[in-house]
Amino acid sequence: MDKDSQQKPLPEKVVRRHAELLEEILPGFSTLVIDEGRPADLLLQSFLRSRRELGSRDRRFLAQAVFSYFRWYGWTVHKIGLNPSEACLLGNALESTALSQSFHYLEKRLNLPFPVECMGGLTPEQKCERLNALLADLEDFQPLELNDLVLPEFGSVVDPQKAEACIRSFQQRPPAWIRTRSDAETITTALAEKGVSSGMHDKVEAAVSVDPGISLQHLLGDYSGQFVVQDLASQCVGLIADPKEGSDWWDCCAGAGGKSLHLADLMRDGKILSTDVRIPALKELKKRARKYGIRGIRTQPFNATTDEPFTKLFDGVLVDAPCSGWGTWNRNPDARWRSSRRDVIQCATRQLKILNNVKWCVKPGGLLIYAVCTFTRPETEEVVMNFLDQHDDFKPEPFLNPLTGEQTDGQLQIWPWECPGDGMFITRLRRAE
Numbered sequence: 001m002d003k004d005s006q007q008k009p010l011p012e013k014v015v016r017r018h019a020e021l022l023e024e025i026l027p028g029f030s031t032l033v034i035d036e037g038r039p040a041d042l043l044l045q046s047f048l049r050s051r052r053e054l055g056s057r058d059r060r061f062l063a064q065a066v067f068s069y070f071r072w073y074g075w076t077v078h079k080i081g082l083n084p085s086e087a088c089l090l091g092n093a094l095e096s097t098a099l100s101q102s103f104h105y106l107e108k109r110l111n112l113p114f115p116v117e118c119m120g121g122l123t124p125e126q127k128c129e130r131l132n133a134l135l136a137d138l139e140d141f142q143p144l145e146l147n148d149l150v151l152p153e154f155g156s157v158v159d160p161q162k163a164e165a166c167i168r169s170f171q172q173r174p175p176a177w178i179r180t181r182s183d184a185e186t187i188t189t190a191l192a193e194k195g196v197s198s199g200m201h202d203k204v205e206a207a208v209s210v211d212p213g214i215s216l217q218h219l220l221g222d223y224s225g226q227f228v229v230q231d232l233a234s235q236c237v238g239l240i241a242d243p244k245e246g247s248d249w250w251d252c253c254a255g256a257g258g259k260s261l262h263l264a265d266l267m268r269d270g271k272i273l274s275t276d277v278r279i280p281a282l283k284e285l286k287k288r289a290r291k292y293g294i295r296g297i298r299t300q301p302f303n304a305t306t307d308e309p310f311t312k313l314f315d316g317v318l319v320d321a322p323c324s325g326w327g328t329w330n331r332n333p334d335a336r337w338r339s340s341r342r343d344v345i346q347c348a349t350r351q352l353k354i355l356n357n358v359k360w361c362v363k364p365g366g367l368l369i370y371a372v373c374t375f376t377r378p379e380t381e382e383v384v385m386n387f388l389d390q391h392d393d394f395k396p397e398p399f400l401n402p403l404t405g406e407q408t409d410g411q412l413q414i415w416p417w418e419c420p421g422d423g424m425f426i427t428r429l430r431r432a433e
């Protein structure tokens with residue numbers, strides 16, 4: 001049941017407004033996301049900026065509705081052929097245990113040719129079976145399959161043993177993760193005092209999970225320097241890099257610095273050069289480092305595919321490479337309709353290019369860490385295999401899986417359901433002395 005349905009009844013004009021808002025935005029959003037590849041969250045942000053009169057309840061309703069629309073789009077629009085408002089209603093029913101007042105109103109306005117059942121408690125397979133039974137009598141109906149929830153080419157670049165489990169995990173929003181910078185208990189206690197339940201990870205000491213959609217910055221304002229919002233799989237990258245105290249690292253695709261900040265916290269007194277092609281992201285990184293009182297991070301624009309590598313050598317180089325991002329589809333349900341096998345292949349080419357370019361900056365005996373938030377074979381094991389084929393001075397170095405404590409052979413695929421959270425592939429390579 002969503003938050004609206006737990007609160008006091010909404011006035012009729014609000015539920016009508018919700019239905020009208022969906023009718024207004026969904027057709028345009030569909031075109032922009034599906035045909036032009038624009039991210040749904042940015043479209044929504046921009047729409048909400050243009051409609052300042054909408055309150056937090058309306059915003060929450062729209063965000064939830066838009067994301068559930070894209071999450072089930074493969075069945076509701078592609079396969080069943082519903083119009084956007086109908087598809088949004090069915091998408092919401094598929095992930096709720098009861099329709100909110102606004103969706104109830106929408107249901108009455110629409111005239112779906114089958115009964116709308118709430119299936120929030122069912123597994124994706126059970127939902128599939130139930131919908132197939134409900135829709136069986138519709139003219140020209142083709143039975144739904146789990147595979148319809150992603151593009152047909154999905155299976156061509158993913159381990160066939162894992163493909164269905166991946167799709168299943170995309171249909172559910174994972175928790176949000178915090179990396180605590182002091183002790184996890186202080187943060188979980190502070191959250192409990194605000195009535196928010198949270199969980200500590202049993203292996204990754206700093207990691208705390210909370211329900212998605214909670215405004216942590218707002219709730220934990222007094223503790224703002226003591227935690228970083230960072231997905232659990234992303235925290236594993238820093239733990240696997242395991243930088244030594246006082247060492248000197250280069251984070252060559254640093255973005256806004258999630259991993260640079262983690263490396264800095266882990267190494268204490270070390271030095272990090274954080275580079276990226278995006279100058280605004282580096283400015284944000286600087287701002288975040290100041291907020292956390294972290295010194296020792298220097299930023300510099302750098303194009304890791306085309307710029308000459310530095311002459312300086314580092315104890316470690318982290319390549320958190322630009323990738324297809326398929327590992328994040330449970331958080332960004334529209335992203336699966338904006339990416340293709342072609343993107344995966346292009347990303348893999350760029351990833352190998354980056355590794356080949358920056359490897360010269362790893363000291364003899366130093367580390368090269370390669371990470372991507374995806375699980376497609378061309379961007380993970382194949383990139384590493386191609387790199388190792390060309391550079392026999394680098395060898396995979398075994399490490400312990402931070403999530404389980406089990407030994408790996410130097411590379412780890414974290415699947416989205418394992419954290420649960422983002423999927424991430426991480427390799428630790430040691431350069432020969």
Ligand SMILES: C[S@@+](CC[C@H](N)C(=O)[O-])C[C@H]1O[C@@H](n2cnc3c(N)ncnc32)[C@H](O)[C@@H]1O
Pocket residue numbers: 234252253254255256257258259260275276277278281302303304305306320321322323
């Ligand atoms: C996965 S994101 C990095 C996320 C970041 N490390 C973090 O933990 O927050 C990949 C980054 O690579 C950057 N990038 C893309 N192409 C690049 C290039 N040719 N050279 C350097 N950085 C690049 C993107 O701007 C993006 O910030």
